[in-house]
Amino acid sequence: MHALECDHLSKTYTSGVRGRREIQALQDLTLTIGRGEIFSLLGPNGAGKTTCVKILLSLVHPTTGSASLLGLPVSNPHARRRIGYLPENHRFPGYLTGEQVLSSFGALTGVRGPELATRTTQLLGMVGMQDWRKVKVKRYSKGMMQRLGLAQALINDPEVLFLDEPTDGVDPVGRKEIRDVLRTLKAAGKTIFLNSHLLSEVELVSDRVAILDHGKLLKVGTVDELTTTDSSYHIGIEGTVPAAFVTEATARVLGVTAGADGLTARVADVPALNTVIDLLRAHGVSITSVQKQRNTLEESFIDLITREVQS
Amino acid sequence: MTLLAIVRLTLRELASKATMYILAGISTVVLIGTAFAVSASQTDAGSLVTMFGQPLMEVPIPQDALVHFVRQMQAGLAGGLFTGIMLFGVFATAGIVPDMLERGTVDLYLSKPIARWELLLGKYLGGVAAIGVNILYFLVGAWLVFGMRTGVWDPTLMLTALIMIFMFGCLFGLVTFIGTWTRNTATTIVLTFLFLFIIEGPLLAHRESTLFRLSENTIYRTVIDGLFYLFPQISGMQAGAAAQLSGQTDIDWKPFLQAFLSGTAFFLGGAVLLKKRDF
Structure with a gap:
């Protein structure tokens, strides 16, 4: 019951x-x-x-x-x-x-x-x-x-x-x-x-x-x-993100944002995530972690409501 | 037991209102005043009645005349009490239901394991009980005052107390309905006073000499008659109570039965309104 x-x-x-x-x-x-x-x-x-x-x-x-x-x-x-x-x-x-x-x-x-x-x-x-x-x-x-x-x-x-x-x-x-x-x-x-x-x-x-x-x-x-996003991943790296990588990756996935301790990649699916990882390696970047990104509940809530209003 | 808890909470609510104490205070002043004003001393020739220390009659009166005199005095006081109860009693209790139905309060009540009709019944009984205590206080007090000051211990005053509580109970059924319907204390008071002092007494109870003069139309008169039988016949009961207190035996009890049915119907109407309403 x-x-x-x-x-x-x-x-x-x-x-x-x-x-x-x-x-x-x-x-x-x-x-x-x-x-x-x-x-x-x-x-x-x-x-x-x-x-x-x-x-x-x-x-x-x-x-x-x-x-x-x-x-x-x-x-x-x-x-x-x-x-x-x-x-x-x-x-x-x-x-x-x-x-x-x-x-x-x-x-x-x-x-x-x-x-x-x-x-x-x-x-x-x-x-x-x-x-x-x-x-x-x-x-x-x-x-x-x-x-x-x-x-x-x-x-x-x-x-x-x-x-x-x-x-x-x-x-x-x-x-x-x-x-x-x-x-x-x-x-x-x-x-x-x-x-x-x-x-x-x-x-x-x-x-x-x-x-x-x-x-x-x-x-x-x-x-x-509710707070885990399907499309955003945080990729931890050693060193800084090369500018050439950002330009190249941005053209191939939904979005890439460089941060102090790595980068955030918005991708459509897992193969696209692998594309980003391959690109990083091609630029000689050492990867330390890959994590699905979590929003706060507030961010998820606002995101959901905004999408509902738009639809 | 839950019903009793609602009644107790209602009594607490009324005990916090100044109106109830004003009513009790007025009763006390009238009782003390009466105790000082009236006395009867026994002589061989009968009883000598005095008011404020002055003999009321030049010669002593026999016992049955004294009893008649005391009853007239009691009837006068009970009449005053009736008016006081109608004014202060309605004023004090009219807010019971609207206050319960206020946003933030009603949620607390209705989320408890109580049926809505039971909640209304508890509030109703609490209101009648509070006024009943005031009526008993005054009339038992009057009975003691007259008994001690004149030697006339008239039990009809006790029956009058029960009749007045019954009368208020019938009226309070209507007050409960109006309170549930309007959810507003001021409107409940105004509508109840409008009914008591304009519609019921002067118009409906005396419809032959007032409303019927406006038209001889059968439908119109039937509607007026219908309204007369729909609402509690307070005037009819008041006349019956006065007759009972004066010692008359040929009392018309029909208004009491009609008022009971009408008060019950209005209370049930209030319960149906409450059951259907969203809060």
Whole structure:
């Protein structure tokens, strides 16, 4: 049984007189997420990420398709018994203290009595909010609200955790702490569904990533799969790149760029790469390494979105 | 148990609002004022009633006249309480549902393992319970004040408390519906007051002397009648509560049944709206 399954999910929002204006927020999304994975959903604003999460949490009804959480249809409230959710821009009632937020929202998930009290203390300690437990949340900063939100999402010891921009407003130290919490949760076998604009953060923690744009799933895979380029290689050499080689190679492959410790060759296929290597040898250059080049997740993301816009 | 958690959270929300304390404060002032103002001393010839230390009647009155007098006083106070509850109670509780449905808050609630109707029911029960506590505080207080100051321990006041909680419950079904529909506290208050003080009381309840004068058209009058039976008949219940408190026995209970059905229907309408809505 998968942690999450989306089967041909589509969502069209209607507005205006008689619903004449239609916005297709999600188009035929099919996705499965295994247990124990940290899965991230990326996409520009309006890509459909939040709609996807909201459908999975039954906050939004899909127009077509279906989705399930831990084997139960998302429309079944019991499906949410073993999930935790940290929404983006969440608002806890200002009249509650941090401790009361956890006890109140914990009670809504079915956790009670001594277990609730123990988890409240444990989680406030984990997110570094122990000293603020008796303070009303209306006095909390954005970062503190995020920490409390994370604790709230974990109050029922969920199997699946949805985090929407969890590090939003959190300082760098706090961000690292949250990343560490995510790794601990993953080690404990929890499934984490992450929505974040901070691609460097996503890259650090995610097992798999999906990229959405205009409601369509463009690509899904591991971080390695998404960041490894098919056509670029870094070739390490001893000495400097001869200018004559650059001119000759540029005419025969997609591109060659000389750098301090070697060169980057963009080639159409492996034979073209061998052509570059042969040319280097012909120019008497000693080769020390050949490596497929990796982009950062951000570069891959921008590249993919740009290509989608152009197409 | 989850329902209870929602009710508890709603009570906490209302306990944080100044309006609830203003209502309780006004009740306290009225009760203390009444305790100082009214007293009855027993004589061989009957009871001598005084108001602010001055005898109200020149001669002592018999026990049944004293009971009648106390009931009239209680009816007056309960009438005042009713108006206070309608003003402050609606004002304090109208935001319960719209606040829950605000972006950032609704996500937290709906991501919990709770059915949407259950969430609405918890909010509804929390609102009625908070106002119920205020009603009980005032009416039990009035019962004690009149009992101690006049010696008349009239149990009908307890029944009045239950009737008033029931009346608020019926009205709150409509408030819950409007709150779910508009998702705006100010609009909920305005529409509820519009219904209470213009549409229901002066127009629909007295439609023969107001709306029916505008036209004799059968369809028009049927529509007006339909609206009268669609909305909770607050005026009818108010008249019934006053009659009950005055000791009358021929009370018309039909408005109570109609208001119960109407309040339930509006609450269910709100639950259907909530179920269908995307957040």
